[in-house]
Amino acid sequence: MVEQFVGTWKMVSSENFEELLKEIGVGFAIRQMASRTKPSLTVTVDQGTICLKMLSSFKTTEVKFRLNQPFNETTPDGRDTTNIVSLENGKLLQIQSWDSKETTIEREIVDGKLVTKCKMGNVVAVRTYQREA
Template sequence: MVEKFVGTWKMISSENFDDYMKAIGVGFATRQVGNRTKPNLIVTVDDQGILCLKSQSTFKTTEIKFKLNEPFEEITADDRKTMTVVTLENDKLVQKQTWDGKETNIEREISDGKLIAKCIMGDVIAVRMYVKEA
């Protein structure tokens, strides 16, 4: 089921990301860089079922490795230390991050050959769209 996410995805659009970063508490300077960065998302899965999500840009590369439904500690691109769990719900990869009594979700789904990532914090939603590189 996660196989359809596997590949290298190039970002083509990002909407409302600044408001999302504000909502999760990212400072001004980091938001400026975050808004200009268009990372590639590289998704792999090994034969043990361990998924790897690598966000790669000229500014910063982050990588998380995990098994579905198993909580793990994540250091995010903006240096938050979160407890994270990734689940597969209705064909979506749902990444739930909790820290300091807060919670945010990143829902990734494939639609019309594009990977759509919705970053959700309360009523703030950012949408980032990617296309698969050949």
């Protein structure tokens, strides 16, 4: 089921992302840069290991993980997080924890687009990606 996410995706819209970064505690300058970039996301799967590679003019990051197995990640804004990703009802659900805080990142395919919902507290950001040819 993870195979539906495989490919290269270009961000086409972003809603409420700066508010989410503010809720997380990201500083003004980084929020400004991060909310103005339109990254591309490449998703690959190799023998059960999923790789998410995010490329932007702000920063390039790559994270590799296996479903339902905890892993550590340093986020683009410098947070050291503990994560776990599961596949639930066709959605990749990522729980990200640091300093007694938690965010949820939910990725799903809707009408051929990759829709990512990032949630912290009552703040929800939605970033939508179109598959590149």
